[in-house]
Amino acid sequence: METIFTILLIIHIIAGSIGLLTGTINIIKKKGDKTHKSVGKFFFYSMLINGFAGFIMSLIHRNDFLLIVAVFSIYMVATGQRFLSLKQLNKEQKPKAIDWILTYTMLVFAFLFITYGSYLLINKVYFGIVLLVFGVVCCLMAIKDIKVYKGNIKEKNYWLLLHIQRMVGSYIAALTAFIVVNNHFLPGIVGWLLPTVIFTPLIVKWTKQYRVQI
Template identity: 30%
Template sequence: MTLVEDATLGVHILAGFAALFAGFGAIATKKGGRRHRRAGRVYVAGMTVVAVTSLVLFALAPTRGRTFLALVAVFSYYFVFSGDRVLSRKRPTDRPELVDWVAVGLLATAGVGLLAMGALRFLAGDSFATVMLVFGAAGAGFGVRDLAAFRRERAESREWFFEHIGRMGGGYIATVTAFSSVNFDFLPTVAAWLWPTVVGTPLVFLAIRKYKRGSPGAAASTAD
């Protein structure tokens, strides 16, 4: 790699570690508290740098591997971006802005790209196609879901809060996935990429259900 690529990769790794620890801090601290908000800001900033440096590395050398990682970066960052953006649309009448439409369009495009790559790798007999197809289906599915959601008003006044939990939870699953895929070499490759999704997704749903079962006042008091 060139000096520029080495430097970009170094920044990418440092930002990834910052996001990993800050994300855990946001999960572990009281929702809506100062520590939670501070950790959340660091997490969003770290993941922003991770996504940008992934795209820079792709631009510097658009190999097949970096194409996959760039698409995954768009897919992963969307959850963080939209989870943060939903905080600006707390009222049921608040509407998505142009940046939200652009973001969901990029997500859907990344999802289709991952599905296409996965289909080609599947036909070639590559087991890693499973990872591409899972992420691609999730990206395309969430893209279609959000495009539909943007066209209607939210019926639930606390929906933004549940969306925030779900999307940030999804973003943190992506953060753990990146760490696992690089460092958990004792696992089969496909398992190293997918176990955070298998384990984390039910936990996110359980967290959302916990707050939905609580009183509206309690949920609102813990929100950002």
């Protein structure tokens, strides 16, 4: 089992490093051009591999930090990619089974994060704040997915906006993991939430910039 864990750790680190590098490139470069799309494929697959490796590692040796980041990363990058194939939901296109599975699985994890986070806070373990924040964010996004799947859409290019939001969200998860693991200066909770605080305004900016109302 330890050999498997070590192999997964190596895969996790390599994939995470590629994800951080390619994610940074795509955040800096122009959106939608050929380079963005090519680099984006590397980002997608590296983050997916990183997430699944981290998830299995968190089960072999219980690690709540790794579990949160892994679940968040998988959901964000998977739904972000899926929405590129769901451009006609406002024209009677139906989501596939994988879309519903991703969304409802995320709802289950969001409920668990919120419940366990509340339990930790009641017992004055302040890591519960992190669980609550991620749980609420994941819950809101899953609810958003369900509304979009049912045709409750307000933007013509909803799929592009959700793609941007989810991919940047996945990058936030990767950066959060990197900071938490290597943080020797900031308070723990600050390291956890700093990438979210920094990059959320960018998500808001790009959403407003690219939004096309119906």
